[in-house]
Amino acid sequence: MMGAMDTHLDVIIAGGGMAGMTLALALQSGGLQVAVVERQPYAEQLDIGFDGRASAIAYACFRQWNALGVGPAIAGHACRMDEIMVTDGHLPGAASRRPLPFFLNFKAGEISDRTGDEPLGYMVENRHMRHVLYQAMKDRHINLIVPAGVVDMRDTGGMAEVTLDTGQVLKASLVVSAEGRRSRLRDKAGIGYINWDYDQSAVVTTVQMERPHGNIAYEHFLPSGPFAILPLTENRACIVWSEKHAQAKALVAMGDGLFYDHFISRFGEFLGDVTIVGERFLYPLGLGLAEEMYRGRLALLGDSAHGIHPIAGQGLNLGLKDVAALAEVLIEAARLGEDLGSELVLERYARWRRFDNVSTSVIMDGFVRLFSNGNPLLRTARDVGMGLFNRVPGLRQFVMEDAGAATGDMPKLLRGELV
Template sequence: MRGRGRSLVTDAIPVFDVAIAGGGAAGLSLAASLKQALGAGASVAVLDPAPAPAYGSAETPLRTVAIAGGPRRLLERIGAWEEIEPKAQPILKMDIMDGDVRDAVRLPHLHFEPRHNGEPLAHMAFTDDIVRALTTLCERLGVARLAASVAGFRSGKHVGELALADGGGAIRARLAVAADGARSRLRTLAEIQTIGWDYDQSGLVATIAHERDHEGRAEQHFLPAGPFAILPLPGRQSSIVWNERRADARALLTLDPNDLVRELELRFTPKLGEIRLASRVEAFPFRFQLARRFIGQRLALVGDAAHLVHPLAGQGLNLGLRDVAALAEAIVGEMRLGLDPGAPAPLGSYERSRRFDIAASGMGMDAMNRLFSNDVAPLRLLRDLGLRLVDRAPQLKDFLIREAGGAGRGAPKLLRGLAL
């Protein structure tokens, strides 16, 4: 539905400066960034058929994210962090182990803790809390919210036209943004292809209650089937991301809860005392996916619509917010001058700024997963030696922390806490 063909809308339909498909953290943070920078000078719409997560739900939240330093500064600058921070848990130290499921004790091969400025390594938060805070912020800033999904897209010389599903009419926008996830409908309508592959891995995700305090410590255990992450949450709780081969993950989900906890204890180790499930357990398949282009005519891709990486370093949302910072910086200056946010120049600048970072991060995570998700003795010896060498190189560890935080040299202003 792109390119030639009959117009999907009539001239009576109003034009937004930016229309964002997807009401998750990436789409909402982009909308808030633009409105916070431009105020009434920009008309921004978010399209999503799903309502925002409700407050006071009886069910324990499940999905969590680690918010690195740069994305946290973005959330601070646009005004969302004030609501998120009281519900977030700082990560004050991180240990990386390599071992076997049956090891009762696993000693750290690599240890990270804050240096110099004393900032936490990251903050753990529930995804629902982030989306709620951003939804409230967007309402306050005057972002239009349309409870609809995109059914058609046609890019024109001056505007893009988005037809809405279920007879919801249509809208126009000078720039359309696909922030609607890994199976992005808008990306598909724009005929942007992806490359990628499935991993024979799924991640079992749950919230775990434990007897002792985690003291803000995160752990990554590299086990033969894949990484097992323990991520601190407020109180005596932690989130786990438990990688297993897909067939094994399906079998684990069929276990009696007591048997599942026994399997969990083998991987968790006994350092935090008795543990129990504090939420349901769900499994999510892992995949690497990269859009062949991050832009099209009158279109930009951000977040999972542009890229999907292995979650072993918790970089999924952080990469998405780095997209947001780069795209906002590329178009805000244009809009302040009365220029076109959907013109080729700012969109080309955005794609150039993100392509290398995403490719390097994605392939780096893929290589790490392949290197550590096995029990080949020579490889295990080499990787353990490598981890110990890094642990004895403070400057290299500082560099890795800065890069993971997304606010290194040349980073967009929002990631450095600066106004656009």
């Protein structure tokens, strides 16, 4: 907890979620003075009932955590994802239709000449990531102002001044909004935000299987939304089951026995007996994209800049890629004695991240519309597309590396190096 109001700060991070905390660690590793302002007490955020999700973390994003020294602690809770199986309409469960022959299969071994022994990604429960990142911030004495919300920000001649709901006022060269989708500072700055709802919510729970999952992730595309089985440690799996809002709400509200019957009719018996070991959580799904990545002395990062459907598990990864680019831009600018909140510096960050953020959001939106659909014409088109995709040489490898955050002009942290 920070004491003096007039401590000199380079950067104030509004929002200490997984993206904001990683940014704080990255900036501090480059010698910058940082404060993180977080509205929600960490004791609540680390509670088992707060966030039931697990995230697929791209292998290059994991390299960033290794470079920042938190990788080993997170690795203790991470499950390798060595293979991804994507099917169209085919479910292992008894209530499913006849299996269709169309599927995509990605294997880490296909790109191992470039990645060594790295998997396609790691599945980690969010509560474990939050715990390790929070502990690292505390151990490294990063200024943490919690619980406190940023309510306002203004430019006062060469510095940004931020007001908190506690009445405290802080000044820094730059303010980063890592506030998630509902960013107050983004709206206050007048940055336009495009957003829509998919009429889908994800029901998330954790299960334990009898037979080994073999580090394989399964994603089954169904007309109501994807049904994903994502491998976790201790032979558990995170289930992300998307349905129309009303059905998803009903699934979360129903009794355990009835829920199990619905669940097992989709999951099937291919991994032996399955026990539900986690609570049920509900997440409404939509898309949100900010029209600018910065304005004045405010930069956007993570879900505050782009919130996407979890269909390919890319949301947090985009935020972690933002972290790597912004940290490199700011640390190098500080070494050159540049103003961290200047347009010259922030435009470098925006140029680095704009295309990937917008193109990934558009592609994910297209996937949701194409796959969450029972229209027979669309279905034929996508099945033909899957068949073609499998045959184009090099395309599968490119997609795996791209999803692994290892393509394009990679910031140092994504290569596993400190700035």
